[in-house]
Amino acid sequence: MAVESMTLYKLIILYMLDKVDFPLSNEAVSGFFFETGYADFATVQQVLGIIQDDALIEAKSSRNGTGYTLTAQGREMFEYFGNKISDEIKHEIDAYLTSRKYELKQSANVTSEFYRNTSGEYSVRCCIRENNSSLIELTLDVPDESVADTMCGKWRDKSQEIYEFVMKTLM
Numbered sequence: 656m657a658v659e660s661m662t663l664y665k666l667i668i669l670y671m672l673d674k675v676d677f678p679l680s681n682e683a684v685s686g687f688f689f690e691t692g693y694a695d696f697a698t699v700q701q702v703l704g705i706i707q708d709d710a711l712i713e714a715k716s717s718r719n720g721t722g723y724t725l726t727a728q729g730r731e732m733f734e735y736f737g738n739k740i741s742d743e744i745k746h747e748i749d750a751y752l753t754s755r756k757y758e759l760k761q762s763a764n765v766t767s768e769f770y771r772n773t774s775g776e777y778s779v780r781c782c783i784r785e786n787n788s789s790l791i792e793l794t795l796d797v798p799d800e801s802v803a804d805t806m807c808g809k810w811r812d813k814s815q816e817i818y819e820f821v822m823k824t825l826m
Contacts, residue, residue: 664694664702665711666740667748669725669733672712674752677764678722687751767810769803772796777803781810783818791818 668684684703688694694702703723706712711729714721725733767781776796783790797803 660694661702661705662736663740663744664688664698665706666733666736667693667744668702668706668723669711669729670737670740670745671748671752672723672725673730673733673737674749678715678724681721681723683755684723686755687748690751691747765811765814767807769797769800769807771800779803779806781807781814783814791821793817 667687671684671687672679681700681703685696685699688699689696703712703714706729707714707723709728710726711732712723713726714723764784765782766784767779769777769779772778774796776798777800779793779795779797781791781793781795783792795806797806
């Protein structure tokens with residue numbers, strides 16, 4: 656693969672992360688490359704790994720996947736080299752992010768995970784975040800891993816309904 660292509664792919668990812676105020680999932684970043692035909696999955700993963708190793712982005716993994724954010728070093732690098740991305744590509748990225756903003760933000764802000772706790776049961780942690788603060792955080796202890804996994808799986812679809820129920824009930 657040409658060095659110019661790799662550099663462009665790195666800058667595209669930095670531009671994407673610069674344009675949002677929440678972590679972008681691996682799926683969201685890869686989705687842009689697939690839709691535009693710029694790169695395949697393996698190439699995108701390679702580029703993400705390189706810029707993560709170079710401390711230009713930070714990755715946070717959870718049960719829901721991996722979310723990427725721009726580091727200060729990444730922002731500085733983008734400010735210096737960002738003009739190497741054509742206006743046409745910037746427009747494509749902007750359109751992609753705009754058309755999926757709610758979906759992308761929802762994906763980043765509704766999380767669930769489970770872990771084995773000290774009593775041998777499983778704790779399920781479900782969270783809805785907005786503007787870097789928690790709207791609701793629930794931690795429930797359940798007897799086994801399959802129940803914990805099921806609860807985590809349903810949280811994304813049911814989180815808004817549960818949040819509304821709690822707010823109505825407590826107000």
